[in-house]
Amino acid sequence: MINHIPPSTAKTDTLTSLLRSDFPDLGEIEVTLQETTPARAGEADSLTHYLNEAARWPRLSAEEELALGHRIKAGQNAAGTLTPAGQAAHDELVKCNLRLTYFVAKKINVSREETFELVAAGNVALMEAARTFDADLGHRFSTYAVWGIRSAVFRHLNFLRRTVRLPRNLHERMAKLRKAEAAILQKTGREATEDELSAALEWSPEKLAELRCYQQHGQSLDAPIGEDSDTTFGDTLADPEAPTPAAYAEASDRQAALAEVMAQLTPRELEVIRARAGLDGEEQTLDAIGRRHGVSRERIRQIEAEAFRKMRLGIRR
Numbered sequence: 001m002i003n004h005i006p007p008s009t010a011k012t013d014t015l016t017s018l019l020r021s022d023f024p025d026l027g028e029i030e031v032t033l034q035e036t037t038p039a040r041a042g043e044a045d046s047l048t049h050y051l052n053e054a055a056r057w058p059r060l061s062a063e064e065e066l067a068l069g070h071r072i073k074a075g076q077n078a079a080g081t082l083t084p085a086g087q088a089a090h091d092e093l094v095k096c097n098l099r100l101t102y103f104v105a106k107k108i109n110v111s112r113e114e115t116f117e118l119v120a121a122g123n124v125a126l127m128e129a130a131r132t133f134d135a136d137l138g139h140r141f142s143t144y145a146v147w148g149i150r151s152a153v154f155r156h157l158n159f160l161r162r163t164v165r166l167p168r169n170l171h172e173r174m175a176k177l178r179k180a181e182a183a184i185l186q187k188t189g190r191e192a193t194e195d196e197l198s199a200a201l202e203w204s205p206e207k208l209a210e211l212r213c214y215q216q217h218g219q220s221l222d223a224p225i226g227e228d229s230d231t232t233f234g235d236t237l238a239d240p241e242a243p244t245p246a247a248y249a250e251a252s253d254r255q256a257a258l259a260e261v262m263a264q265l266t267p268r269e270l271e272v273i274r275a276r277a278g279l280d281g282e283e284q285t286l287d288a289i290g291r292r293h294g295v296s297r298e299r300i301r302q303i304e305a306e307a308f309r310k311m312r313l314g315i316r317r
């Protein structure tokens with residue numbers, strides 16, 4: 001299915017020639033045109049340019065593909081690079097199969113901009129497939145290349161859809177989970193339970209719960225919570241009791257200034273101040289501090305007064 005092809009920008013002859021060329025061994029191509037907002041007059045997006053360029057190159061017959069494959073293989077030297085003749089054959093094979101990457105990418109329901117990114121990722125795999133194509137086996141090039149292209153397209157799709165990329169084996173497990181859920185839904189007419197999924201997949205409940213965590217997607221803080229709402233997702237997470245950045249900066253400056261003036265105190269004065277203010281736990285009385293140091297309550301009061309005097313002088317400076 002071709003997604004989001006603006007009728008005003010699509011050229012009839014180009015699309016007709018593109019869609020009539022079926023790919024061997026890939027099944028019949030079903031086409032559905034979905035109208036979206038047309039581009040402005042005289043403008044065409046990158047995907048339209050790509051389709052127009054791909055349609056300029058004719059489809060190759062099986063014999064032509066094999067001939068190009070033999071020329072590419074013969075044009076590879078010992079270092080693995082291609083001679084000019086081999087590079088020319090490689091480029092021709094790639095250009096004549098540019099529609100193959102679009103054939104794979106267009107099956108994914110994404111925007112046109114993302115479809116073009118998927119096509120670009122698939123073209124990297126297409127060029128690699130053209131270089132490693134073994135014409136001696138006698139297979140069609142599209143049959144050989146489509147699996148590498150499909151893998152590259154889905155890898156890039158995972159990159160587009162997730163803030164944190166997951167390894168391929170996890171994506172394969174999640175695909176199995178989705179298939180099992182669909183099978184149970186079709187069979188029973190209801191959503192599958194966790195026990196049913198564990199039994200169908202032969203997974204432990206712990207493994208299934210872990211995979212559920214990987215299915216979660218990131219959410220942008222700037223995403224609106226509704227189509228007609230200006231409230232963003234980040235607005236709903238705000239803590240009204242949290243200090244403002246200005247208040248936090250002011251408190252940080254006060255702590256720095258306090259640490260600077262307390263550095264002027266003697267070890268005993270610092271210990272008395274910390275005990276009286278409860279900086280290391282609960283606030284302590286003069287009697288309790290005096291008993292611990294083996295002095296009178298009045299002596300502890302004098303030490304405290306001297307410490308405060310030093311701190312006031314330090315602040316005034």
